[in-house]
Amino acid sequence: xxxxxxxxxxxxxxxxxxxxxxxxxxxxxxxxxxxxxxxxxxxxxxxxxxxxxxxxxxxxxxxxxxxxxxxxxxxxxxxxxxxxxxxxxxxxxxxxxxxxxxxxxxxxxxxxxxxxxxxxxxxxxxxxxxxxxxxxxxxxxxxxxxxxxxxxxxxxxxxxxxxx
Amino acid sequence: xxxxxxxxxxxxxxxxxxxxxxxxxxxxxxxxxxxxxxxxxxxxxxxxxxxxxxxxxxxxxxxxxxxxxxxxxxxxxxxxxxxxxxxxxxxxxxxxxxxxxxxxxxxxxxxxxxxxxxxxxxxxxxxxxxxxxxxxxxxxxxxxxxxxxxxxxxxxxxxxxxxxxxxxxxxxxxxxxxxxxxxxxxxxxxxxxxxxxxxxxxxxxxxxxxxxxxxxxxxxxxxxxxxxxxxxxxxxxxxxxxxxxxxxxxxxxxxxxxxxxxxxxxxxxxxxxxxxxxxxxxxxxxxxxxxxxxxxxxxxxxxxxxxxxxxxxxxxxxxxxxxxxxxxxxxxxxxxxxxxxxxxxxxxxxxxxxxxxxxxxxxxxxxxxxxxxxxxxxxxxxxxxxxxxxxxxxxxxxxxxxxxxxxxxxxxxxxxxxxxxxxxxxxxxxxxxxxxxxxxxxxxxxxxxxxxxxxxxxxxxxxxxxxxxxxxxxxxxxxxxxxxxxxxxxxxxxxxxxxxxxxxxxxxxxxxxxxxxxxxxxxxxxxxxxxxxxxxxxxxxxxxxxxxxxxxxxxxxxxxxxxxxxxxxxxxxxxxxxxxxxxxxxxxxxxxxxxxxxxxxxxxxxxxxxxxxxxxxxxxxxxxxxxxxxxxxxxxx
Numbered sequence: 010x011x012x013x014x015x016x017x018x019x020x021x022x023x024x025x026x027x028x029x030x031x032x033x034x035x036x037x038x039x040x041x042x043x044x045x046x047x048x049x050x051x052x053x054x055x056x057x058x059x060x061x062x063x064x065x066x067x068x069x070x071x072x073x074x075x076x077x078x079x080x081x082x083x084x085x086x087x088x089x090x091x092x093x094x095x096x097x098x099x100x101x102x103x104x105x106x107x108x109x110x111x112x113x114x115x116x117x118x119x120x121x122x123x124x125x126x127x128x129x130x131x132x133x134x135x136x137x138x139x140x141x142x143x144x145x146x147x148x149x150x151x152x153x154x155x156x157x158x159x160x161x162x163x164x165x166x167x168x169x170x171x172x173x
Numbered sequence: 174x175x176x177x178x179x180x181x182x183x184x185x186x187x188x189x190x191x192x193x194x195x196x197x198x199x200x201x202x203x204x205x206x207x208x209x210x211x212x213x214x215x216x217x218x219x220x221x222x223x224x225x226x227x228x229x230x231x232x233x234x235x236x237x238x239x240x241x242x243x244x245x246x247x248x249x250x251x252x253x254x255x256x257x258x259x260x261x262x263x264x265x266x267x268x269x270x271x272x273x274x275x276x277x278x279x280x281x282x283x284x285x286x287x288x289x290x291x292x293x294x295x296x297x298x299x300x301x302x303x304x305x306x307x308x309x310x311x312x313x314x315x316x317x318x319x320x321x322x323x324x325x326x327x328x329x330x331x332x333x334x335x336x337x338x339x340x341x342x343x344x345x346x347x348x349x350x351x352x353x354x355x356x357x358x359x360x361x362x363x364x365x366x367x368x369x370x371x372x373x374x375x376x377x378x379x380x381x382x383x384x385x386x387x388x389x390x391x392x393x394x395x396x397x398x399x400x401x402x403x404x405x406x407x408x409x410x411x412x413x414x415x416x417x418x419x420x421x422x423x424x425x426x427x428x429x430x431x432x433x434x435x436x437x438x439x440x441x442x443x444x445x446x447x448x449x450x451x452x453x454x455x456x457x458x459x460x461x462x463x464x465x466x467x468x469x470x471x472x473x474x475x476x477x478x479x480x481x482x483x484x485x486x487x488x489x490x491x492x493x494x495x496x497x498x499x500x501x502x503x504x505x506x507x508x509x510x511x512x513x514x515x516x517x518x519x520x521x522x523x524x525x526x527x528x529x530x531x532x533x534x535x536x537x538x539x540x541x542x543x544x545x546x547x548x549x550x551x552x553x554x555x556x557x558x559x560x561x562x563x564x565x566x567x568x569x570x571x572x573x574x575x576x577x578x579x580x581x582x583x584x585x586x587x588x589x590x591x592x593x594x595x596x597x598x599x600x601x602x603x604x605x606x607x608x609x610x611x612x613x614x615x616x617x618x619x620x621x622x623x624x625x626x627x628x629x630x631x632x633x634x635x636x637x638x639x640x641x642x643x644x645x646x647x648x649x650x651x652x653x654x655x656x657x658x659x660x661x662x663x664x665x666x667x668x669x670x671x672x673x674x675x676x677x678x679x680x681x682x683x684x685x686x687x688x689x690x691x692x693x694x695x696x697x698x699x700x701x702x703x704x705x706x707x708x709x710x711x712x713x714x715x716x717x718x719x720x721x722x723x724x725x726x727x728x729x730x731x732x733x734x735x736x737x738x739x740x741x742x743x744x745x746x747x748x749x750x751x752x753x754x755x756x757x758x759x760x761x762x763x764x765x766x767x768x769x770x771x772x773x774x775x776x777x778x779x780x781x782x783x784x785x786x787x788x789x790x791x792x793x794x795x796x797x798x799x800x801x802x803x804x805x806x807x808x809x810x
Contacts, residue, residue, distance in 0.1 A: 012413065012497040014395040036410045037418055045425045049417035064397060064417045080424040084395030086497060 019091030020102035118170035341471030383467030384515035396420030458492035581608035617669040631731035650808035703757040717769035743796035756780030
């Protein structure tokens with residue numbers, strides 16, 4: 010059995026928890042997020058013939074970067090950065106988190122998840138920003154907690170990059 | 174060290190080139206036709222190269238052929254090789270001068286150690302004994318240095334060790350106090366005395382009851398689960414999630430209280446939730462978390478620690494480089510399962526005999542009591558029934574009060590004695606009390622008894638019941654019959670009939686003969702004399718004799734007889750005087766009979782005076798005839 014620690018990161022209210030809720034196994038209540046600052050969830054993914062257990066550390070980020078307990082990042086094999094497309098500033102938060110993570114644990118695979126894409130008219134980000142990230146060599150996926158769009162793919166893609 | 178180490182690769186390379194040149198030269202010398210005139214230049218160059226090679230490596234100097242002579246060549250050699258020679262000399266000096274050589278080595282020593290350490294464990298093995306010796310030497314020289322080095326470490330280790338041993342002691346003390354003053358505690362104290370172990374140990378033995386339900390081996394850095402074992406039949410949440418959360422909480426605690434815990438690395442050691450206990454043992458790369466139900470002994474800490482140490486010893490590098498693939502580690506289930514200890518309070522398999530003897534005895538006692546009561550009640554019922562059947566007793570109530578049977582009712586004094594009946598009934602007389610009201614029963618049997626008591630019948634009479642009638646049969650003196658009639662007439666109305674008709678008067682011929690004989694005697698007196706006339710003694714003797722016989726007869730018949738002595742006087746003279754005279758005559762006769770052996774109390778004296786004259790056949794009374802004493806026999810009780 011292969012296991013990988015994956016951190017789920019993003020600014021406050023970007024919908025990290027609700028994004029993955031339907032796609033993960035969990036035995037802990039959301040209260041852990043506010044008390045301990047992290048909630049552990051699990052997602053099984055197949056990469057080729059291998060079964061990989063993604064142990065998701067849904068890390069609370071009350072006020073962006075500073076609220077993150079860096080000790081929770083330790084040992085992560087990859088991470089997901091969630092951005093709320095209806096709030097443009099969350100992209101900057103995600104970028105600073107990415108810088109923080111890189112400085113803490115070095116360079117590991119990660120994905121940008123542009124969340125709440127179903128709210129098309131409320132987009133607060135230019136399409137260009139997405140393209141810019143792609144151009145910078147980052148992998149970006151559009152997701153929606155409401156429709157479930159992109160979530161499976163995100164896990165799959167991250168797992169693939171972590172295992173290879 | 175006279176020459177550099179034999180492994181200089183660069184030298185070997187040069188050597189190889191030179192060797193090929195040598196073979197070329199060899200061919201030249203053995204085969205002159207190949208040597209052309211302008212080959213002389215080439216030969217010189219070859220010789221020069223040989224020289225260069227020889228100067229670089231002393232081994233080659235002996236192996237290579239020498240080319241003698243040619244001072245020009247020597248001059249050229251020294252010219253060409255001057256710089257190299259200087260360099261070699263410098264090197265040589267570096268090797269020869271220990272200070273310079275040490276300086277050179279020191280600059281590469283750190284890198285060399287790193288490289289050697291990375292390759293294999295040879296360096297560590299080689300260094301270990303030297304380090305031991307060095308440490309020993311250091312301690313001999315100045316123990317303070319090593320103490321100074323170890324102090325920060327020692328402090329934490331000692332503190333932890335003391336804390337754990339205190340924990341154990343406290344646990345024991347707690348248990349000991351808890352059980353010191355109970356009945357069980359006393360028993361355990363006896364057991365401790367008997368077995369020679371300490372009381373605290375005995376208490377622990379009896380009370381420690383725990384079960385390690387889960388053991389998680391968790392990678393510290395990633396929080397990933399390396400291995401998990403659970404006790405049989407223990408359900409659990411997804412261990413991967415649990416281990417992640419445990420790891421997160423450890424981090425959280427460590428972050429939150431880092432400031433207060435200077436010893437560092439201290440996460441949660443013990444966590445208690447109800448009767449579930451979480452014990453964590455931290456190692457450098459992984460930690461063990463044991464979920465325990467109950468009160469584990471402190472020794473479990475040691476067991477967990479040992480397991481963790483062993484795993485670290487065996488898989489140190491794999492743990493350090495753990496990337497989430499448990500396949501890189503060997504079998505960890507077996508060592509972890511050893512920690513799934515459990516200890517159950519020894520169950521009492523053999524039931525104490527008291528457990529069933531006591532209820533049985535109680536049951537028997539209760540049963541016995543019920544049976545006893547039933548028996549007593551039956552006996553009381555039988556006894557009361559018996560009383561009810563008894564004439565002259567009316568039982569109104571029989572009840573158990575204050576531990577005694579209280580029997581109350583009416584009883585004729587002539588009825589049977591209940592106490593006597595009680596003694597025949599197998600009842601404890603002390604447990605029966607009587608409350609009788611006296612009354613007169615009209616029951617024929619009681620009436621019979623009452624008549625018998627009142628009439629005092631002579632043996633010749635028998636009273637019996639015939640149906641409801643009391644019947645008297647037998648021979649009795651007339652006086653008794655009279656008395657019986659009087660008594661029967663006085664019986665209350667409703668009394669049973671009493672039949673006296675079967676009684677016969679006593680008609681014993683002997684009695685009648687003697688009575689008639691006695692009553693036929695007359696004692697004559699002279700005029701005005703109170704003593705019998707002359708010649709009357711014989712009559713008196715006869716009277717006395719016959720009365721004695723009569724007494725014998727009456728005694729045989731069951732009654733007694735008395736004799737009345739009547740004194741008479743003639744009508745001559747004063748009547749009052751005559752009365753006195755007649756009384757005197759009777760008295761005199763009585764004393765005379767007494768003198769003849771008749772008990773005076775059987776004799777009654779009566780004075781008739783002249784009032785009962787004895788008449789002659791012509792109807793005339795003669796004075797002489799009436800101066801007399803006569804006798805009457807009276808039958809009596």
